[in-house]
Amino acid sequence: MRGIAKSMARTFAVFLRKPVTRDYPSYHKPIPERDRAFPLLLWDEDIHEPFCTGCHACERACPVECMTVLMKDNPNHKTLDGTSSRRKIIDKFWIDYARCMRCNICVEVCNFDAIAMNNTWEGHETSVYDRQDLVMDLQQLLSQSRTGNINEWVPVLGQTNETISEADAEDSEVSN
Amino acid sequence: MVEVLSQTSDRSAEFETQDLLLNVGPQHPSTHGVFRMVMTVDGEVVRDVIPYIGYLHRGAEKLCETMDFRQGIGFMDRTEYLAAFNAELSYVMAVEALADLEVPERAQWIRMILSELNRLSSHFMFLGAFGVDTGVFGTPFIYAWREREALIDLFEEVSGDRMMYAYFRPGGVAWDVPVNFVDRVKEVLISSAQGIDDFDSLLSENEIFLARTQGVGSISAERAIALGMSGPSLRASGVDMDIRRDEPYLKYDQVEWDVITGEHGDVFDRYYCRVLEMRESIKIISQCLDRLAPGPILPEKMPRMLRTPPGEVYLRTEAPRGEYGVYMVSKGGNRPYRCKVRSSCLSNLQALHELTVGEYVADAIIILGSIDIVLSEVDR
Known part of the structure; x- marks a missing residue:
């Protein structure tokens, strides 16, 4: 009986502790900066076009082949009296969120920092009634970055905390 | 008396x-x-048990042959979703052995901390599920979930994902840990130690739990070795074998800890070995935290696409459920020619027949629970 009494005592002791449960749908816990939901494309605020040039790097590196990329000549290029320095630009882009396995490889291989993993709650709450709705097109992929609703984290492979703080210090010197 | 006996045998024939x-x-x-x-x-x-496996087979080994070494990491996560850091570790260490890569000190310590933390979270999952198996519905399961949630939150802060981390890379780790990593780990260790105490006083001395688990599903050391068991399930039978000590990888030879062994090899010993092993893991992690010094986390000259010379390697590590080995053959190029996973769960499952036959039906469930199988690792 001693053991049972001991376990009951522990149960009551735990009962008096502070609860750890979160009231999920009404309370969203703050999620860390590195959190990885599904990938989305980023919007270049200065020139008002996507960063993505449609170079197919992410499409080739994707282990589950969830991306489809088509590029076109940029109508806004400088040679055509535009403002952009991008000769080519993304025409059509689909990501099948149902296939994506969130491995972050597309973000690592991107040469233009044009793609990032969604680190907001919008990226996690993507339930739909039809699987077709999980195939995201260019407008859907860009919309969150366009409205400024994301503070993306694009890591450089092998970057240590020291190199990050050095880069930050250089940045602040330049801006000063 | 003889008459009565003969009578009963007559009746059973009837x-x-x-x-x-x-x-x-x-x-x-x-x-x-x-x-x-x-x-x-x-x-x-x-009287007899026939296990049928293969319902979760996704062909991860075959898929790895068509993937380069970085892409394969994501599939290795999915072969062992409760201890994905440990699964990644075996894979990337096999690639490093093939490509002859030197891993920086800091990356090795980070890997060690994370895989031990993952062992904690995996064992918490075992304790909770095992409590439910034995009929203590609810309480231990929720206790385990509470502690595991704290650990998973920490993994999310480090790697960005809660289960499929894709954080270890051939040569080191992908990114540095967050700045407040050491403080966060210390915080989590305190809550985990508390959680282990909770389990210990809730189950380990509880007479009902003991009556249910002691002397059930015993296996001798000789038979356990013959059947290829490994990990806590093997050590519970009294075999003093732990790859972390016997063939030290990472920095396990530089920290002090004990290998836990049981005596009887029954269900209770397999449970209690894991409880004690978690305390050892906490010991290892606190020593690692003191040794974690700033430095690089990937080798200086990492090619954009890793290519290995031809060769073959078998590399094994001690995952929470036992020996997790990766046998990799390369014929040169950026992808393995063959990648075979030696799964601890599949080998431990071989003992199921021997453990279960002769026991009661109700005990068959706790015996299955006590060898702690993860079906994704059995089927891959």
Whole structure:
């Protein structure tokens, strides 16, 4: 009986502790900066076009082949009296969120920092009634970055905390 | 007296009993996944068990042959979703052995901390599920979930994902840990130690739990070795074998800890070995935290696409459930020619027949629970 009494005592002791449960749908816990939901494309605020040039790097590196990329000549290029320095630009882009396995490889291989993993709650709450709705097109992929609703984290492979703080210090010197 | 005996035997001949085939699974909550076993029962006693596996087979090994070394990491996560850091570790260490890469000090310490933390979270999952198997519904499960949630939150802060981390890379780790990593780990260790105490006083001395688990499903050391068991399930039979100590990888030779062994090899020993092992893990992690010094986390000259010379390697590490080995053959180029996973769960599952036959049907469930199988690792 001693053991049972001991376990009951522990149960009551735990009962008096502070609860750890979160009231999920009404309370969203703050999620860390590195959190990885599904990938989305980023919007270049200065020139008002996507960063993505449609170079197919992410499409080739994707282990589950969830991306489809088509590029076109940029109508806004400088040679055509535009403002952009991008000769080519993304025409059509689909990501099948149902296939994506969130491995972050597309973000690592991107040469233009044009793609990032969604680190907001919008990226996690993507339930739909039809699987077709999980195939995201260019407008859907860009919309969150366009409205400024994301503070993306694009890591450089092998970057240590020291190199990050050095880069930050250089940045602040330049801006000063 | 003799007369009475003969009478009973006459009666049993008169009422001939028939063995009953009892199907458990594949969609059964106490099989811990999609696992089916067909038991032949004689009344309450199990006479034969035939396990059927393969419901979760996704061909991760074959897929790895078509993936380069970085892409394969994501598939390795999915072969062992409760201890994905440990699964990644075996894979990337096999690639490093093939490509002859030197891993920086800091990366090795980070890997060690994370894989030990993952061992904690995996064992918490075991304790919770095992509590439910033995019939203590609810309480231990929720206790385990509470502690595991704290650990998973920490993994999310480090790697960005809660289960499929894709954080270890050939040569080191992908990114540095967050700035407040050491403080956060210390915080989590305190809560985990508290959680282990909770379990210890809730179950380890509870008379009902003891009556249910002690002396059930025993296996001798010789048979356990012969059947290829490994990890805590093997150590519970009294075999003093731990790859972390016997073939030290990472920095396990530089920290002090003990290998936990049991005596009887029964269900209770397999449970209690894991409880004690978690305390050892906490010991290892606190030593690692003191040694974690700033430095690079990937080798200086990492090619954009890693290519290995031809060769073959078998590399094994001690995952929470036992020996997790990766046998990799390369014929040159950026992808393995063959990648075979030696899964601890599949080998431990071989003992199921021997453990279960002769026990009661109700005990078959806790015996299956006590060898702690993860079906994704069995089927891959």
